Amino acid sequence: MKRQILIYLSLETLLYLCFLFMDLTGTGDSTLIKYAGVLLCLIFLLVCRHTDDSLLIFTALLFTAGADLFLLVIGRWYTAGVLLFCVVQVLYGIRLHNWNQKPSQLEWLLRILLPVLCFLFLYVLNGLTLLTAAASFYGVNLIINAVRSISFTGFGLSQRLFCIGLWLFLCCDICVAVHNITFGIHTIQNFAGFGMWLFYLPSQVLITLSCCIFLPMRRTL
Secondary structure (H helix, E strand, O other): OHHHHHHHHHHHHHHHHHHHHHHHHOOOOOHHHHHHHHHHHHHHHHHHOOOHHHHHHHHHHHHHHHHHHHHHHHOOOHHHHHHHHHHHHHHHHHHHHHOOOOOOHHHHHHHHHHHHHHHHHHHHOOOOOHHHHHHHHHHHHHHHHHHHHHHHOOOOHHHHHHHHHHHHHHHHHHHHHHHHHOOOOHHHHHHHHHHHHHHHHHHHHHHHHOOOOOOOOOOOO
16 A cells, blocks of 8 residues: 555656646646646545545545536536535535534534525625535535544544645635636736645645545544
């Protein structure tokens, strides 16, 4: 397993450095290299792990690859891409639930109430569409998953990797939001555009690795 992980990390690092260099220097289109990094996560997990937990994350990565196909490769049907990312966050929430910590009533309330409040706010601003509604649901659940994952970091290396992966995922989406709302401010837009994949691929790599490094949980709640 150590050898496979080393090969996987070496390939991902090569792809990562390659598209970062291309994006920084403006030499060529890095789209397919970025997407190859996501697909490599799928391939690695398919080959290396066959547990219920890895199957759950493999399914989440399948939806992630589908979302990136729409949002990154094709560059169309953004609503479909965001809806697929909503499924990803639901699956991550299920994983956290499976780690022996029942979600509190407050968490369920936040997962339901906050998206509804976002929908109402968007409706008042005449900005409620399927895309903005999906983005609101996705954003709320990503934040809740990231915050909730912190409580598992004392359980083992797998849980810590997943937590860091979720927070990098969140950093990526903050960059996406900044990029989309700073029209005309080219310096900020360019930095945010670069930051998206600066955070995104490492997030997927760590989430993938969190299925392959298992240490016994020290405690249960």
